[in-house]
Amino acid sequence: MxxxxxxxxxxxxxxxxxxxxxxxxxxxxxxxxxxxxxxxxxxxxxxxxxxxxxxxxxxxxxxxxxxxNTSGLKNTLIGVGAFVAVLVISYAVSGSDLPIEYKNGDTIATPNESTMVGAGIVAFYILLAVAAIAMIGSGVKKVISK
Structure with missing residues (x-):
């Protein structure tokens, strides 16, 4: 092979x-x-x-x-579930900018497209905050354990 x-x-x-x-x-x-x-x-x-x-x-x-590896399957499903939860929360939190029209050439964005873009931005910020907290927590834990 x-x-x-x-x-x-x-x-x-x-x-x-x-x-x-x-x-x-x-x-x-x-x-x-x-x-x-x-x-x-x-x-x-x-x-x-x-x-x-x-x-x-x-x-x-x-x-x-x-x-x-069934133990890895459990951890993977937990991670996927957490990611899906972040996406659902992001979509629920972000609203559409209905009165504002976003134009891309001749195309006008629909309210659903606006909501999806907002959800993506909110999800990015949530995941960024989680990553920053994890890195800071890891660094603090490493300093304390020395």
Whole structure:
């Protein structure tokens, strides 16, 4: 299995290097025009394939580890539940800016989109505060234990 992964990585790397050489040799003008002759497509596909393979392996190994380690499954479910709770609280707290119209080009944001953006910002602040408190608490605990 390890040999197969090394071969796939080598092939993807080789195609990526060839694509990079083609882009560099095309010159600045071809790059500025956006590579209309399919210059960037192979490099983009390599990125998509690599991302897909990486996500697939991460999911497979995480799920395998979760089901073989039941104590880890409990802790993971607690963490996922806490994250979902933060998202639900963030959505409940944030309201839509109904009278204000947010424009992105010709598109106007709906009240639901405004609420979702607000919920994302509130969730970010909550998670930032939790991370800061955890880091400070860890540092204080380390200083006290010395």
């Amino acid at each position: 390890h040999k197969i992964f090394k071969i796939v990585a080598a092939v993807l790397s080789l195609i990526g290097i060839i694509s990079l050489v083609r882009i560099i040799s095309a010159g600045d003008e071809a790059i500025k025009t956006g590579g209309e002759d399919g210059l960037f497509e192979p490099m983009a596909w390599i990125g998509y394939i690599t991302l897909g393979i990486t996500i697939a392996f991460v999911l497979v190994f995480v799920l395998k580890n979760l089901f073989t």
